[in-house]
Amino acid sequence: DTGVSQDPRHKITKRGQNVTFRCDPISEHNRLYWYRQTLGQGPEFLTYFQNEAQLEKSRLLSDRFSAERPKGSFSTLEIQRTEQGDSAMYLCASSDPDRVAEAFFGQGTRLTVV
Amino acid sequence: AQSVTQLDSQVPVFEEAPVELRCNYSSSVSVYLFWYVQYPNQGLQLLLKYLSGSTLVESINGFEAEFNKSQTSFHLRKPSVHISDTAEYFCALTPNTGTASKLTFGTGTRLQVTL
Numbered sequence: 001d002t003g004v005s006q007d008p009r010h011k012i013t014k015r016g017q018n019v020t021f022r023c024d025p026i027s028e029h030n031r032l033y034w035y036r037q038t039l040g041q042g043p044e045f046l047t048y049f050q051n052e053a054q055l056e057k058s059r060l061l062s063d064r065f066s067a068e069r070p071k072g073s074f075s076t077l078e079i080q081r082t083e084q085g086d087s088a089m090y091l092c093a094s095s096d097p098d099r100v101a102e103a104f105f106g107q108g109t110r111l112t113v114v
Numbered sequence: 115a116q117s118v119t120q121l122d123s124q125v126p127v128f129e130e131a132p133v134e135l136r137c138n139y140s141s142s143v144s145v146y147l148f149w150y151v152q153y154p155n156q157g158l159q160l161l162l163k164y165l166s167g168s169t170l171v172e173s174i175n176g177f178e179a180e181f182n183k184s185q186t187s188f189h190l191r192k193p194s195v196h197i198s199d200t201a202e203y204f205c206a207l208t209p210n211t212g213t214a215s216k217l218t219f220g221t222g223t224r225l226q227v228t229l
Contacts, residue, residue: 103160
């Protein structure tokens with residue numbers, strides 16, 4: 001089963017440090033999404049790629065956040081100068097272009113900023 | 115803009131009892147509707163989806179949901195729950211526009227099944 005893979009699963013960092021997360025989508029999926037989920041809430045959309053092009057960014061994605069998908073395969077999400085409010089689960093999902101509406105999620109990266 | 119409302123944050127139920135998790139949505143365009151399940155410290159798993167056709171959709175583990183356009187609802191039901199159904203359930207939608215398919219989620223309902 002080669003589902004969506006995220007690394008690391010857990011990250012604890014000190015406030016002000018930079019962190020980077022990686023997502024490997026299902027290989028034939030050209031669409032990749034990042035979501036953020038805080039405690040007691042549903043996931044909130046952050047950004048979306050089709051191949052290497054970043055097509056949409058939420059207003060939740062402040063200037064400290066940057067996402068890339070340089071070769072249209074894996075993606076990285078970087079948070080600079082982390083703040084305690086960045087503590088959350090960061091979820092990655094991918095979808096097949098022929099099955100637009102069905103997204104498959106990874107297990108997430110749980111970030112704790114202390 | 116679209117939104118999803120899950121009014122029940124927690125639903126306690128005894129094993130083998132029926133359950134209904136409520137979901138209402140708001141959208142100015144046609145939508146696809148989904149239910150996802152999340153077990154502790156896990157990602158989201160698709161439980162079932164409504165894209166078109168029959169308004170009643172079923173999952174492989176006994177859940178079903180009915181799309182009701184007039185009431186803008188997509189409630190999730192199961193006639194007899196099991197301990198293993200204990201999890202967080204999220205209702206979600208995406209516009210039926212054939213382009214970008216980001217999901218808008220509700221705040222979730224925690225289903226707690228006890229003996």
